Amino acid sequence: MNKKISVSQIQEAAQEAYELYKNNTDGKNADYIPYLANINKNLFGISICLLNGKMIQFGDYDYKFGIESVSKVHTAILVLRQYGAHKLLEMIGADATGLPFNSIFAILLENDHPSTPLVNAGAIVACSMVQPQGNSDEKWNAIVSNITDLSGSAPQLIDELYKSESDTNFNNRSIAWLLKNYNRIYDDPTMSLDLYTRQCSLGITAGQLSVCGATIANNGNNPITKEQIFDAELSPKITSLIATVGFYEHTGDWLYTSGIPAKTGVGGGIMGVLPGLFGISAFAPPIDSAGNSVKAQLAIKHIMNKLGLNVFESGTVTITD
Numbered sequence: 502m503n504k505k506i507s508v509s510q511i512q513e514a515a516q517e518a519y520e521l522y523k524n525n526t527d528g529k530n531a532d533y534i535p536y537l538a539n540i541n542k543n544l545f546g547i548s549i550c551l552l553n554g555k556m557i558q559f560g561d562y563d564y565k566f567g568i569e570s571v572s573k574v575h576t577a578i579l580v581l582r583q584y585g586a587h588k589l590l591e592m593i594g595a596d597a598t599g600l601p602f603n604s605i606f607a608i609l610l611e612n613d614h615p616s617t618p619l620v621n622a623g624a625i626v627a628c629s630m631v632q633p634q635g636n637s638d639e640k641w642n643a644i645v646s647n648i649t650d651l652s653g654s655a656p657q658l659i660d661e662l663y664k665s666e667s668d669t670n671f672n673n674r675s676i677a678w679l680l681k682n683y684n685r686i687y688d689d690p691t692m693s694l695d696l697y698t699r700q701c702s703l704g705i706t707a708g709q710l711s712v713c714g715a716t717i718a719n720n721g722n723n724p725i726t727k728e729q730i731f732d733a734e735l736s737p738k739i740t741s742l743i744a745t746v747g748f749y750e751h752t753g754d755w756l757y758t759s760g761i762p763a764k765t766g767v768g769g770g771i772m773g774v775l776p777g778l779f780g781i782s783a784f785a786p787p788i789d790s791a792g793n794s795v796k797a798q799l800a801i802k803h804i805m806n807k808l809g810l811n812v813f814e815s816g817t818v819t820i821t822d
């Protein structure tokens with residue numbers, strides 16, 4: 502079936518989602534990273550970026566929050582840009598773990614590769630692969646400029662978050678050294694972990710994440726800057742990584758109920774990709790037991806279901822003015 506959806510229908514669905522859930526108090530801020538526990542739990546923003554560059558936004562869409570695990574997508578894209586699709590599969594993998602994002606078990610179970618760049622182990626490996634290897638400053642520049650390319654504007658390091666996370670990331674330190682033990686990390690483990698921790702501490706807005714989602718949905722062409730950021734053939738690879746493990750052990754339930762591949766972070770952000778149509782992001786700090794924002798999930802699901810959109814549905818959808 503071919504469907505036509507107007508921009509005002511999208512606007513209405515997003516506004517409705519905002520109104521419906523803005524007073525929801527379910528979930529709890531992440532507290533294993535002390536900085537995140539103290540963020541205002543009432544913040545709530547929604548942003549949709551259409552492929553013609555039009556932005557539809559409500560609430561705190563311009564508030565800079567910790568990008569956390571959403572950054573795993575950006576750095577996976579950087580590794581894809583630098584190495585190509587085959588090498589990412591060979592050196593990291595593209596499987597779901599079915600386990601929490603910081604699982605050590607998952608590393609022990611998959612003894613030939615860390616499964617996917619979208620869980621902690623694989624994301625630390627991705628940081629180890631970023632070129633030029635051996636040079637922390639240059640690697641960091643590459644990570645930040647890739648996020649800037651994808652978002653259409655620069656992210657900003659939240660120093661306090663970086664410190665808070667560096668002081669408490671004992672589990673991630675174990676992951677980095679376990680990867681070293683299995684010869685599955687490709688640069689200095691301490692440096693790779695530090696780059697991962699720093700990228701998670703970048704401040705980003707829901708607006709910037711929706712532009713990144715739209716760049717992926719638009720075959721690598723950023724709808725705001727109109728620049729081609731990565732090869733079009735990488736787009737389905739990125740979306741498949743996100744669809745497979747974007748919500749960790751809750752990924753299947755998410756995809757089944759929302760119909761959109763999306764990636765979450767414990768800072769409260771979610772970034773969704775609807776190929777050929779739009780990028781969407783929602784942000785609200787309180788998270789559920791798997792580390793996924795409660796309100797952001799409700800909002801994105803509402804918008805998808807209200808508009809009758811689903812990545813697995815056949816037929817074409819056109820967005821009209």
Ligand SMILES: NC(=O)CC[C@H](N)C(=O)O
Binds near residue numbers: 571673792
């Ligand atoms: N799921 C997340 O957002 C986790 C990211 C966080 N930096 C961690 O490593 O624990």
